[in-house]
Amino acid sequence: MPLPPGISYILKRAPSLLLPGVITYFASKYVVNYCRLTLPRWILCALVLLAKPLQFVVQVQYARYMARSEARRLGVRIVPHVQEGATSIVNKLLDMFENGYPCDILTEWAGQYGNTFETRLFTDSFIWTTEPDHVKAIMATEFENFPKEQLFLDQTASLLGTGVFSVNGDLWKFHRAMTRPFFTKDRISDFDIFDVHAEKALSIARSRLDEGHPIDFQELAARFTLDSASSFLFSKDIESLQAGLGYPPNSGKTNSDTYETHPSNMFARAFLEAITNGTRRTFYGSEWPLMEFWGDTVRPHRLVVDQYSDHVINQYRRQEVRKAGMEADTLLAHLMEAGIDDNMIKDELFNMLVAGRDTTACTLSYGMYMLTQHPEVASRLREEIMANVGPRLRPTYENIKEMKYLRAFINEVLRLYPPVPINWRSARNSIVLSSKATGEQFYVPAGTTVRYSVFMMHRRKDLWGEDADIFDPARFLDERMKKYLIPNPYIFMPFNAGPRICLGQQFAYNEISFFLVRMFQQFSDFTFAHDAQIPEYTPPKTWEHCEGRKGIETVVPGANLTLHIKGGLWIRMR
Numbered sequence: 001m002p003l004p005p006g007i008s009y010i011l012k013r014a015p016s017l018l019l020p021g022v023i024t025y026f027a028s029k030y031v032v033n034y035c036r037l038t039l040p041r042w043i044l045c046a047l048v049l050l051a052k053p054l055q056f057v058v059q060v061q062y063a064r065y066m067a068r069s070e071a072r073r074l075g076v077r078i079v080p081h082v083q084e085g086a087t088s089i090v091n092k093l094l095d096m097f098e099n100g101y102p103c104d105i106l107t108e109w110a111g112q113y114g115n116t117f118e119t120r121l122f123t124d125s126f127i128w129t130t131e132p133d134h135v136k137a138i139m140a141t142e143f144e145n146f147p148k149e150q151l152f153l154d155q156t157a158s159l160l161g162t163g164v165f166s167v168n169g170d171l172w173k174f175h176r177a178m179t180r181p182f183f184t185k186d187r188i189s190d191f192d193i194f195d196v197h198a199e200k201a202l203s204i205a206r207s208r209l210d211e212g213h214p215i216d217f218q219e220l221a222a223r224f225t226l227d228s229a230s231s232f233l234f235s236k237d238i239e240s241l242q243a244g245l246g247y248p249p250n251s252g253k254t255n256s257d258t259y260e261t262h263p264s265n266m267f268a269r270a271f272l273e274a275i276t277n278g279t280r281r282t283f284y285g286s287e288w289p290l291m292e293f294w295g296d297t298v299r300p301h302r303l304v305v306d307q308y309s310d311h312v313i314n315q316y317r318r319q320e321v322r323k324a325g326m327e328a329d330t331l332l333a334h335l336m337e338a339g340i341d342d343n344m345i346k347d348e349l350f351n352m353l354v355a356g357r358d359t360t361a362c363t364l365s366y367g368m369y370m371l372t373q374h375p376e377v378a379s380r381l382r383e384e385i386m387a388n389v390g391p392r393l394r395p396t397y398e399n400i401k402e403m404k405y406l407r408a409f410i411n412e413v414l415r416l417y418p419p420v421p422i423n424w425r426s427a428r429n430s431i432v433l434s435s436k437a438t439g440e441q442f443y444v445p446a447g448t449t450v451r452y453s454v455f456m457m458h459r460r461k462d463l464w465g466e467d468a469d470i471f472d473p474a475r476f477l478d479e480r481m482k483k484y485l486i487p488n489p490y491i492f493m494p495f496n497a498g499p500r501i502c503l504g505q506q507f508a509y510n511e512i513s514f515f516l517v518r519m520f521q522q523f524s525d526f527t528f529a530h531d532a533q534i535p536e537y538t539p540p541k542t543w544e545h546c547e548g549r550k551g552i553e554t555v556v557p558g559a560n561l562t563l564h565i566k567g568g569l570w571i572r573m574r
Contacts, residue, residue, distance in 0.1 A: 006293025020051035056123075063445070071443035076432050079127050079442045081118040082109050089119050093283040101543070101550045102421050102559045103455050110456065116433070116442055124151065124285035126424075127442075127450045130457040132490040133435045138425050138450060139490075140498035149426030149449050155288055158298045159278035162344050163351030175348065178338065179503055182232075182331050188507040189397035194514040197228045200241045201515075202522055208245050209573060213253070214529035215245055216568035221364035221515075222357065226268065228511060229356030233349060234312045235330045240264035248532035248570060270304035272560075275354065277301070279560035302350070309346040358562040359419035360508050363410065364515060365569050366417035369555060370409075370471050372528040372571055377473060381409055385520045395517040400510060408476035410512055414494035415464075416471060416549065419562045421455035423496070437462075454493045455563075459548065463491045469548045523573040528554060537567025 002008070025048050032039045071078045082089060096105045106128060109117055116129040129135070138146045147168040160166035164175035201224040208215050223240040231237040243262035247253040259265070277297040281288040316336055331352065335345045371378045384405045389395045400406070430446045444450065461468045464475070464484055475481065485492055495502035502508075537556050544551060558566040 002296070004292075004294045005289035005296055009287075009289035017052055020055045021048040024048050024051040067443060067445045070430065070445075074432060074441075074443060076441035076443050079116055079118045079444070080113045081120055081125075082113065086120060086122045090121060090283060090285075093119075094280075097280065097283060097559070101546075101553075102557050102563065103453055104550065106453060107456060107548075114440075115438075115460075116435075116440070121285040122287055125448065126285075127444060127448055129433070129450060129452050130460060131433070131435045131438070132457065132463065132488055133437070134433045134450070135452045135454075135457070135493065136490040136497070137431075137433055138452060139493075139496060139500065142431060143498050143500075145428045145431060146425035146450070147428060149424060151286060151426075151449065152282070152424060155281040156278055158296050158302060159274055160351055160354075161347030163347040165351045165354070176503070178335060178348075179331065179352070182334070183503045183507055185506075188510055191394065191397070191510070191514055193228050193231045194511055195394060195518075197224050197231070197237070197241065198515050198518045200224075200227075202519060204241060204244055205573065206522070213247055213251055214532045214570045214572045216248075217368045217571050218361070218365040218565050218569040219245055221361040221368075222268065223264075224515065225357045225361040225364070225511070226264070226353075229353055229360075232356065232507075233331045233352055235332075236312055236315075238264050238267060238308065240268060248529070249534055250532065267305060267308055270301040271353070271357075274298050274301035274305065275358070275562075276560045305350060305353075306346050309349050310342075313342060313345060354561065355502065355504055356507075358564075360511055362417065362419040362563045363413055363508070363512055365565055366563070367410065367413045367512070367516065368526065368571060369528075369565065369569055370413060371526045373554070374471060375526075377409065377471075378524070378526055380405055381516070382520045382524055385517050389517055389521070391521055395514055397510070400513045400517075403513070404477060405473060406513055406516065407509070408473040410509060410516075411476045411492075411494075412471060412473040415458045415492060417557070417563055418454045418458060418494045420494075420496075421559050421563055422451055422453045424449055424451035426450070455559075457491060457493070460491075463488070519573075525574040527572045529570040529572050530554075532570035534567040 003011070025044070028039065028044055028047055031037070067078055084092075092105045096103070109119075109128075110130065115131050116127065116134065118125055118127050148166065153166055153168075156166050162171065164172065164179065167175065201220055205215050205217075205220055223243070223245075226240050227237040240262070243259050243264050244256065246255050246259060281291070281298075284291055312332060313336070316332060332345070332349065335348060340348075371381075384403050388403050389399050427444050427446055427448045427450060431444050432441050433444055433450075434441045457463065459468050465480060467475075476485075490497060495505040495508075533555075539553050539556055543553065555569060556566040558564050
């Protein structure tokens with residue numbers, strides 16, 4: 001049984017914490033005896049206690065001095081840092097995570113210090129950037145120099161384990177090689193899985209709407225994508241749609257026993273709690289174990305999720321493939337036949353569920369949110385769908401390729417609400433990050449964590465035009481495409497880029513497109529149910545005076561590893 005995070009942290013740090021004091025103690029004793037001095041005990045105690053803090057201060061200041069010296073030698077700048085204390089910075093980051101608008105404090109700091117700045121925490125420093133050229137270097141041209149940082153791997157060890165999103169080097173290449181065959185054109189253009197689950201989801205939605213109640217579309221999208229992803233990965237879905245949907249909290253209706261006790265709800269809650277608690281760690285830096293001193297807050301929830309993986313693994317191992325309705329040609333079967341350890345298989349399946357469920361559910365949810373705010377966009381989408389597919393036919397891969405406005409709509413949702421708002425890497429070697437647009441060059445010392453926000457980059461007016469805050473799918477079809485995106489493709493990165501680009505990118509586009517087509521074949525009018533929104537999850541009055549989209553939101557966006565809508569998205573469809 002692993003030690004609690006806090007105990008483990010102290011034991012690992014004990015030698016480095018105690019050694020300066022021990023050396024100071026014996027050095028002081030030696031000097032006192034050699035020089036025949038009298039040293040009061042309180043002075044000796046003070047020297048011992050202050051030895052480590054003094055060593056840390058000297059070490060940090062020396063590192064910063066060396067960075068400034070190297071930057072001067074190279075004729076470049078060091079990254080400007082936020083002029084606030086570590087406690088203030090951590091509190092503001094946590095408040096943004098718990099109560100604020102995604103990236104709002106980062107946007108404020110960018111306004112003060114520029115698009116690239118540094119935050120200095122207690123023992124760590126992070127560089128933040130929204131410069132496309134920096135992101136291009138991190139993700140592509142200097143890819144080998146920017147692996148996943150060790151701190152991130154430590155923070156997510158009990159969440160992502162050794163899955164594809166939390167490993168580097170040969171192990172990462174191994175994971176990519178194992179999963180790549182499952183995202184070929186033939187596989188991602190087979191829409192049977194989408195069709196089965198889309199039909200179930202829309203039928204459930206219609207039943208609830210016919211009762212006269214709005215639905216939480218975010219819950220519907222999450223159940224649809226969870227069942228689709230598990231079917232794709234295991235050929236056996238979690239059947240979360242069987243639980244149905246919850247009633248609005250203010251409806252006076254009680255949810256059914258099936259809904260309250262369905263195993264998939266326990267799975268979904270554990271999945272969300274694991275991701276949320278894992279994300280919270282990233283704002284504390286290296287000291288995160290002290291916030292979970294007596295117990296890992298992620299592990300219990302991850303174990304609940306792993307129970308499902310254990311079940312399907314054991315089914316396959318007992319060779320009950322036919323009986324369980326599982327096909328041998330699945331990612332799970334592929335991993336098991338490769339002789340991979342069960343724990344690594346569970347890690348990989350969890351990682352793939354994060355990618356297959358949360359990111360697609362996020363895009364569908366924010367897509368519906370935009371449809372309720374822009375009926376003219378909904379009308380144009382429906383016209384295109386009726387012209388290319390009709391009111392009843394199942395869309396084909398070719399149909400989806402032909403619908404340019406549908407693709408533009410999805411891209412615009414991904415631009416304003418990218419599923420993964422922040423990502424980060426660590427510089428293996430010192431490097432100079434340059435920006436052609438600004439002409440600035442920044443020195444980045446080896447070992448520095450560099451965090452980049454596509455959420456912020458996707459909304460920059462100097463990159464997308466003065467209407468960057470406006471939802472307008474046509475920007476991906478008209479002259480703005482040629483003016484902004486084609487000359488500078490790294491300003492749009494909803495699926496990452498370079499060697500780590502998302503393998504499931506086209507799978508996600510197809511799944512989202514298919515669901516939207518089926519939805520528009522059954523519904524044509526989408527309205528936001530203000531009466532069903534939970535009061536504590538409505539935008540505060542103070543937001544009305546804010547710039548950008550924050551000032552016009554009618555929902556409260558939230559972010560853990562991925563974006564979501566706090567309190568759900570309650571809507572009506574006709």
